[in-house]
Amino acid sequence: MKLTDFYLPTLRETPSECDTISSQLMFRAGLIRKLTSGIYEYLPLGLRVIKKIEQITREEMDAIGGLEVWLPHLLPRNIWDETGRWQLYGNELFRLKDRKNADFCLSPTAEEVITDLIRGELRSYRQLPKMFYQFGVKFRDEIRPRFGVIRAREFYMKDAYSFHKDEKDAEEYYKKVFDAYCRIFRRCGLKFVVVEAATGAIGGKFSHEFMVVKENDPNFIGEETIVFCSECGYSANIEKAECIDSQIDSYEFSDLKNLQEVYTPNVRTVEEVSNFLKESKEKFIKTLVYISEISNNVYLVLIKGDYEVNESKLKDIIGDGTIRLASAELVKEIFGVSVGFLGPVNLQVKKDYIVKIIADNSIKYIINGISGANKEDYHVKNINYGRDYNVDKFGDIRNITKYDLCPICKKKNTLNFSKGIEIGHTFKLGTKYSEAMNATFLDENNKERYFVMGCYGIGISRIVAAAIEQNYDEKGIIWHPNIAPFLVYILPIDYNDYQIKEVADKLYNLLLKHNIEVILDDRDERPGVKFKDADLIGIPLRITVSKRLLPDQVELYIRKTSERQVININEIINKINETLASLKNF
Numbered sequence: 262m263k264l265t266d267f268y269l270p271t272l273r274e275t276p277s278e279c280d281t282i283s284s285q286l287m288f289r290a291g292l293i294r295k296l297t298s299g300i301y302e303y304l305p306l307g308l309r310v311i312k313k314i315e316q317i318t319r320e321e322m323d324a325i326g327g328l329e330v331w332l333p334h335l336l337p338r339n340i341w342d343e344t345g346r347w348q349l350y351g352n353e354l355f356r357l358k359d360r361k362n363a364d365f366c367l368s369p370t371a372e373e374v375i376t377d378l379i380r381g382e383l384r385s386y387r388q389l390p391k392m393f394y395q396f397g398v399k400f401r402d403e404i405r406p407r408f409g410v411i412r413a414r415e416f417y418m419k420d421a422y423s424f425h426k427d428e429k430d431a432e433e434y435y436k437k438v439f440d441a442y443c444r445i446f447r448r449c450g451l452k453f454v455v456v457e458a459a460t461g462a463i464g465g466k467f468s469h470e471f472m473v474v475k476e477n478d479p480n481f482i483g484e485e486t487i488v489f490c491s492e493c494g495y496s497a498n499i500e501k502a503e504c505i506d507s508q509i510d511s512y513e514f515s516d517l518k519n520l521q522e523v524y525t526p527n528v529r530t531v532e533e534v535s536n537f538l539k540e541s542k543e544k545f546i547k548t549l550v551y552i553s554e555i556s557n558n559v560y561l562v563l564i565k566g567d568y569e570v571n572e573s574k575l576k577d578i579i580g581d582g583t584i585r586l587a588s589a590e591l592v593k594e595i596f597g598v599s600v601g602f603l604g605p606v607n608l609q610v611k612k613d614y615i616v617k618i619i620a621d622n623s624i625k626y627i628i629n630g631i632s633g634a635n636k637e638d639y640h641v642k643n644i645n646y647g648r649d650y651n652v653d654k655f656g657d658i659r660n661i662t663k664y665d666l667c668p669i670c671k672k673k674n675t676l677n678f679s680k681g682i683e684i685g686h687t688f689k690l691g692t693k694y695s696e697a698m699n700a701t702f703l704d705e706n707n708k709e710r711y712f713v714m715g716c717y718g719i720g721i722s723r724i725v726a727a728a729i730e731q732n733y734d735e736k737g738i739i740w741h742p743n744i745a746p747f748l749v750y751i752l753p754i755d756y757n758d759y760q761i762k763e764v765a766d767k768l769y770n771l772l773l774k775h776n777i778e779v780i781l782d783d784r785d786e787r788p789g790v791k792f793k794d795a796d797l798i799g800i801p802l803r804i805t806v807s808k809r810l811l812p813d814q815v816e817l818y819i820r821k822t823s824e825r826q827v828i829n830i831n832e833i834i835n836k837i838n839e840t841l842a843s844l845k846n847f
């Protein structure tokens with residue numbers, strides 16, 4: 262491709278709305294533009310990277326027997342009602358109506374569609390196992406789109422669904438997909454870890470997340486937090502990591518004291534009240550209010566002042582994926598008091614809601630605790646579970662912390678945390694969808710059985726950003742050769758110079774003849790501009806054609822290592838192939 266025939270709108274300035282290195286570089290290198298919050302356009306250079314990742318993924322899916330299909334993105338409500346997910350999916354589902362006022366949604370995932378398709382197609386155990394996959398856009402109405410294309414509302418995914426005659430076959434196949442995923446991410450040049458993950462809105466028996474991480478980089482961005490145990494090697498998404506129910510704070514044993522109301526004007530947060538009363542945060546019982554979108558239930562959630570609620574665990578314990586934090590106005594309407602002064606003692610319910618109290622396990626161990634007094638500008642001291650308030654359900658509803666025991670080896674002071682970008686997710690679904698949708702086949706004994714299923718996703722557009730987050734420098738992107746938009750950038754210092762042009766054109770045609778993806782910078786620009794653009798877009802190899810080395814030699818520059826070598830033109834193809842092969846192992 263000649264650059265004057267291409268479209269490469271590079272930017273010198275970083276757009277102000279970019280909140281990550283990868284989004285800055287994707288804008289500046291002319292890979293993407295933004296239409297509106299969380300929705301992006303891919304320009305030709307960006308799409309070339311997407312296509313590379315897509316092809317690697319396709320090859321590995323085909324290698325384990327996957328069959329590519331194309332499923333619709335516009336989905337009717339009825340199949341979502343069958344699984345209950347029309348309600349359960351919550352606000353992330355983009356819902357719309359057609360002209361006849363029928364409900365539809367834009368696909369965030371395709372378990373319903375594929376199960377609906379298969380129940381009419383596969384009838385016998387002899388046709389199993391089968392795995393179908395597709396590439397396509399997915400939609401998720403993120404509450405806060407961020408990190409550029411990493412947390413977008415429209416994104417490009419590979420999703421796959423497998424159907425098996427029994428658990429054993431499904432588990433064996435799960436391992437094959439797991440290995441294929443490792444090969445895909447390695448081929449994309451990514452460094453990743455695999456962690457246990459929460460099954461969330463997809464559900465099922467267990468799941469793994471493939472996460473891109475960057476060791477020794479505390480500034481590495483990522484929408485997920487991963488916990489690692491340095492002792493036993495355990496790793497999990499914080500959404501999933503179990504907190505062992507044990508007393509980890511060293512409360513001094515003390516007698517239960519009498520309740521005492523304290524005047525705490527204008528102090529609301531745990532931080533503020535703790536400073537005001539000069540009491541440690543560990544004694545505070547933080548009270549949060551969640552409401553359901555599908556029932557009249559309101560959940561008063563109690564958690565120790567220095568902990569964070571884990572909404573994924575909370576949803577599991579309550580068994581309702583639609584719960585969300587109630588607004589300050591609604592809290593006041595229901596309980597007659599501002600959220601900062603809410604607590605479990607003397608709770609008043611003013612409206613027609615069913616209120617349930619859900620408490621984190623840690624609450625049990627708090628003696629003479631402090632909470633809001635359900636009275637404006639007041640807190641109450643010395644509250645004790647069982648004597649002053651009751652709880653409908655205790656459970657693990659918080660994020661694990663570095664003070665917790667490792668859930669596996671049960672040792673203390675072994676947990677570390679890092680940020681990660683989720684690039685792949687595999688789920689062992691079991692019969693969750695086939696039962697809900699009555700999808701059956703006939704087994705060896707002519708008996709109807711439910712399909713055992715798995716589903717497997719890869720965030721193709723996310724991989725572009727994740728790869729950049731792992732590989733860049735102050736000059737720009739550094740692509741791994743397997744996903745680079747072009748492999749070689751020919752940079753003639755002055756394309757108007759007859760001799761330079763002649764050699765540059767000759768090299769360009771030679772590379773094309775050898776099927777090496779090449780871009781020739783034939784622009785009438787200063788060399789400085791060309792060098793800056795070449796570095797910014799991160800093509801693995803650059804050939805500089807300059808007067809001083811002609812007629813027989815050019816300079817070969819490796820973007821990743823900044824090495825420069827003078828090469829004889831007649832050796833250039835061998836040298837390029839050799840260097841690219843060595844770069845594939847980086």
Ligand SMILES: [Zn+2]
Pocket residue numbers: 490491492493494495667668669670671672675
């Ligand atoms: Zn451990």
